[in-house]
C-alpha cells in the first residue's frame with residue numbers, strides 16, 4: 001500500500017466514526033527499511049517516522065535531518081538506561097517509558113539538558129510475561145510517579161498480544177488514559193490501525209503496510 005492510501009484509509013475511518021479528519025498522526029515505522037525507501041517517503045512529504053533502536057536511528061537520521069530540518073523521529077522500542085542521553089538527542093518522542101528506573105534517569109537528564117522529548121508510557125495491556133510495559137493495575141501509580149518527577153507525559157502506548165482482538169486492548173488503554181487525564185494514545189499498527197483510529201488513537205504506528213515487509217536477512 002502506498003503512503004497516500006494509508007493516509008486516505010485513516011481519514012475515511014476518522015470520518016466514519018465522527019472524528020476530526022486529520023486528527024490521527026501517522027508514524028511511518030522505518031526500522032530495518034533500506035534508506036532508499038525512507039528517502040522515497042520523505043520525498044512524498046511525510047515527516048514523522050518511528051524507529052525501534054537507538055543505534056540504528058543514530059546511523060540513519062542525522063543524515064536525513066540535514067536534508068529535512070522539520071523531520072520528527074519517535075523511539076518505539078525498549079530503551080536501556082545507558083542509552084537515554086543519546087536517545088534524548090535523537091528523538092522528539094519516546095513511546096516506551098515503562099519503569100521507575102528509566103523515569104528517574106530521564107528526569108535527571110531533563111534537568112541537566114533543559115529539555116525532554118515527549119513521553120508515552122507503555123502499558124502491557126495483555127499482561128504478557130515477555131512484553132515490556134507497566135501492568136494495567138500499576139499504571140495509575142506509575143503515571144503519578146512520572147508526573148511527580150515533572151516528566152512530560154503526553155500519552156500511553158500499547159502493543160496488543162498476537163491473536164487477540166486488538167480493540168479490547170485499545171479500549172483498556174483509552175480507559176486508563178481517560179481516568180488520568182492523558183490525551184495521547186499511541187496504538188495501532190499495519191494490521192489494525194483502522195480499529196485504533198476508531199478507538200481514538202492520536203498516533204498510529206505503521207511500518208510494513210507503507211514500506212513493505214522488513215528484510216532482516
Ligand SMILES: *Cc1c(COP(=O)(O)O)cnc(C)c1O
Nearest residue numbers: 029052076189190205206207208
Ligand atoms: C515494528 C513496530 C511497529 C510497526 O509494525 P508493522 O506491523 O510493520 O506496522 C509499530 N510499533 C512498534 C512498537 C513496532 O516495534
